Amino acid sequence: MSTDQSEATSTVREEALARLRALTSASRPGVEVDFHPGQFEAVEALVQGRRRALVVQRTGWGKSAVYFVASMLLRARGAGPTVIVSPLLALMRDQIAAAERAGVRAVAINSANQTEWEDVEQQLRGDAVDVLLISPERLTNPRFRESVLPTLLERLGLLVVDEAHCISDWGHDFRPDYRRIAGIIALLPEGTPVLATTATANERVIADVAEQLGALPGPGGAPRPGSDGVFTLRGPLTRSSLRLGVLQLQSARQRLGWLLTHLESLPGSGIVYTLTVSAAEDTARVLAEAGHAVRAYTGRTDAAEREQAEGELKRNEIKALVATTALGMGFDKPDLGFVVHLGAPSSPVAYYQQVGRAGRATERADVLLLPGPEDADIWHHFATATMPSRSKADAVLAALEEAGGPLSVPALEARVDLRRTPLELLLKVLSVDGAVSNVRGGWVSTGQGWHYDEERYRRIAEARRAEQQAMREYQQTDRCRMQFLVEQLDDRDAEPCGRCDSCLRAAGQPPWYPTEVPTDWVQRAESGLSRVGVVIEPRAQWPSGMSRLGLQLSGRIAAGEQAEPGRAVARLTDLGWGQALRGLFRSDEQGRPVDAEVPASLAGACVEVLRQWGWEQRPVAVVSVPSLSRPRLVASLAQGLATVGRLEQLGSLDLVGEPVSGRGGNSAYRAAEVLRRFAVGEELAGRLQQLAGPVLLVDDLCDSRWTLTAAARLLRQHGAPAVLPFTLAQAG
Known part of the structure; x- marks a missing residue:
């Protein structure tokens, strides 16, 4: 590095550090923070190198600090606003609050704030926005695509893809709308930096995301000039604060009885995850009737009630939220003390994502899995519900072609044998593949047809089955549980943690959690569930x-x-x-x-x-x-x-x-x-x-x-x- 380059880097680092301290001053008053290893290098790649970057770091490492600091440095250099594609409303609320504390002008466009869209668009036109957060679903909205996105892409200072594993077919939480992002990256003016972040990506997902970030062709199909690949930063994923454990109990009554007995002894406040909405509602009801301060949080929970419940948990006004995956990526409570699962997620990677919410700013957080015999049936239901079939796709395309004009989803339902949710999911898949388009008035066929990639869906199904088997192995293993989880994310440098129940048993010690379930509490659980x-x-x-x-x-x-x-x-x-x-x-x-x-x-x-x-x-x-x-x-x-x-x-x-x-x-x-x-x-x-x-x-x-x-x-x-x-x- 030349002397001039070194001085420029030093100047950028000083400016970036000042921005970082402004960002963290509200949450850590009086503490002079510094960059974690790799944080400034990622900022530098975006600001000075104008590169595409992929950051894979554990929850709590500070990925959001990278894109907020980079955004402000780019803005100071005359760049346009940053756009952050973010999957969950809870994540957006937390990020906007963090940005405002640092003087960053952040706004959102999502399904929860439709009354504010015109004001947000006016602020964008007036260059009064530093950071715009959007949900991936906005990318399918005709009005947003036609009236907002083209101008935004011309002026874009930085594109951020948060929870980037959602882009990949192989990610544990793949979402069709995320696949549109690769097409948007191809439209960006040369030199527009792009950042993708995630805490849960194995080598296959990393390669897939990196390809979509950096291997896209330029005009005419040729490689983009000046491309020097994707800057990839990957750190260790072991979470030293987490104590992991698995407790095998025979019935749902015993599992709930354990929770009734021991919930209050778990540290701080936390999350109790269930696999279904009804399980979350039933568990919350029985716990509340026994005097525990809990609330249910599911996809059926009203948006305003969700926000209220999140706030109560963050302020430690309740002991726990009993939640489905509706409370997942993006929920930010650094002092979350525990995560308990009543039923196992379908993959170790998804499990790592959920338990990673705990212990981000505490020395210890307790993580316990209480698996059930019904888990496999629930895994199968969700796995098959999200896979498109050739016959259903052909029926949808035929109905749209026959209509000769836009069809709303209800109108399309009357023409094909599909329920609303799987129909909407299939339309997203077909739209991303270019076979249909969402226009004003509904959906139309593009006339491009659609190829059912049987091999691709077969490989995805095989990968899902392998993940489920790995989750069974996690429950039965006598190896270190943390080491097992991070190895599923292809982190091969992990060593036994010394804190999980497997490590304790290997040392001749009992597990860290109580295993007894008093009969009277099992009976109370049975009474509530019955x-x-x-x-x-x-x-x-x-x-x-x-x-x-x-x-x-x-x-x-x-x-x-x-x-x-x-x-x-x-x-x-x-x-x-x-x-x-x-x-x-x-x-x-x-x-x-x-x-x-x-x-x-x-x-x-x-x-x-x-x-x-x-x-x-x-x-x-x-x-x-x-x-x-x-x-x-x-x-x-x-x-x-x-x-x-x-x-x-x-x-x-x-x-x-x-x-x-x-x-x-x-x-x-x-x-x-x-x-x-x-x-x-x-x-x-x-x-x-x-x-x-x-x-x-x-x-x-x-x-x-x-x-x-x-x-x-x-x-x-x-x-x-x-x-x-x-x-x-x-x-x-």
């Missing part, structure tokens, strides 16, 4: 597009054809009765549904649901929904309820037409199929006319609610005064 009765809300509206399927039904379902609110014993995903129900709805080795009569324990739960129902008028008769897969189960349920309730047993509806295609279709298709599937026989019709009270409509499983809706409509049309649906289980 609460039966989930409300089945009646459908009140026909789905759009029914006329295209040959049924002239639209708008509200007529009041005289609706069901009343119904009841299920429990959800299949519940921690309590869910486990027994999952066993009841199992399949044999050939994949055929196992059909058996209702077990005595579940029969008792059914009676308790009826006892607690609180209906306006008691039912007087029972009618069952005919079942092809579990006729014994449904028949025994209907007969048992009729007997115990002294209700008239009217038999079942008749099956007509072809069998329905199975669960998985969207509302229009499901409604049309079941409306054509059932009929009321002559004998049943005559008996319905004579009833003086409601009918109890019995089925085994409530999924989309359209089966119950169609059956109730038929019964009401044939004289039933009211219909009360009852099922053993509710899906989801």
Whole structure:
């Protein structure tokens, strides 16, 4: 390095250090901080080298400091604003707050602040913004792409891709919208620096992200002139503050009993993660009823309530948030004291991401995994739900081409057999691949077609299965658990931590966590989880597009054809009765549904649901929904309820037409199929006319609610005064 270069670097370092201290002064008053090893080198690569950089460092290392400091140095040199692509709203809120403390003018455009978009755009036009945070979903929004993005890219000072593992197919939290970023990088003016950051990337993900950052062709397909590759900074991932452990308990009741017993002894405040929304809600309810200060935090939690819950945890006003992965990347509480998992994530990398929230500014934080036998079924559900299929993609493309103009998602639902969430995910995949485009008024086909990359999806599925197996091995290993986790991220320099339960056992010491679960607390957990009765809300509206399927039904379902609110014993995903129900709805080795009569324990739960129902008028008769897969189960349920309730047993509806295609279709298709599937026989019709009270409509499983809706409509049309649906289980 020449003398001039050395002096320039020294000047930049002094300026950068001043910016860093301004950034951290509010959170660490009176402390003269300095750069961690590698931080300034990353800043220098961006500011002086105008390079593309990839920083892979553990949570709490200070990746955000790199891009905030670099942003202000670039702004001081006349550059335009920084754009940070950030995946979670919680992360944006924390980053904006940190930026404001340092005098950085930071704003956001995301789904939670739509009323502020015009003001933000006006500030951007007036060059009054230093940092703009956007969600990756904004990149698919037609208005943002057309009116904001082109001008922004011309003036961009720095592009930051936070949680960059989301770009990669191989990342544990791949998101289709992130794949658009590679295309945006290709449009940047030469010399625009780009920074990608993550705490969770193995060598395959790093290579994939680096390729998308730096190996993109310039105009005409030739390599970009002057490219000297991607500056990659990777540090050790071992977290010295974390004490890891795994406690194998036999049942959900025991796991919750452990938490009821020992939650208050865990250090500080923390997070209890669950794999499903219902598990989070049930766990939070039982803990709160036992006097623990906790709140549920899931994808169903209102945005304002989420922000309030985050604030309460950060201020240590509650002991824990009981959360799904809705509280994940980006939640910033440096003194988080513990993370407990009720159920294991599907990969060690995802697990490392979540437990990395703890112990960032404390000497010790406790991390405990309480795995369950149902974990593998939940892994399988989420893994298969996110993989596009050739037939569904072809159906969507054909519907768009046939329409000849934009179709909204609800309108498209009426033309293809897909539910809203998987349809939206498939549209994102097709959009990123260039086959469809989101324009004003909806989605259109681009005419470019789409190739189903079977080999790619096969390799992704294999990688997911390998991750799941590695998670099983983490639970069973007698090696150092921290070493195991970071090796999954291809950090081969880690040594045994000496603090996890495996290291302690190797040294002849007991694990750091208590293993006993007092019987009375298990019983209390069982009492809380055994609460039966989930409300089945009646459908009140026909789905759009029914006329295209040959049924002239639209708008509200007529009041005289609706069901009343119904009841299920429990959800299949519940921690309590869910486990027994999952066993009841199992399949044999050939994949055929196992059909058996209702077990005595579940029969008792059914009676308790009826006892607690609180209906306006008691039912007087029972009618069952005919079942092809579990006729014994449904028949025994209907007969048992009729007997115990002294209700008239009217038999079942008749099956007509072809069998329905199975669960998985969207509302229009499901409604049309079941409306054509059932009929009321002559004998049943005559008996319905004579009833003086409601009918109890019995089925085994409530999924989309359209089966119950169609059956109730038929019964009401044939004289039933009211219909009360009852099922053993509710899906989801």
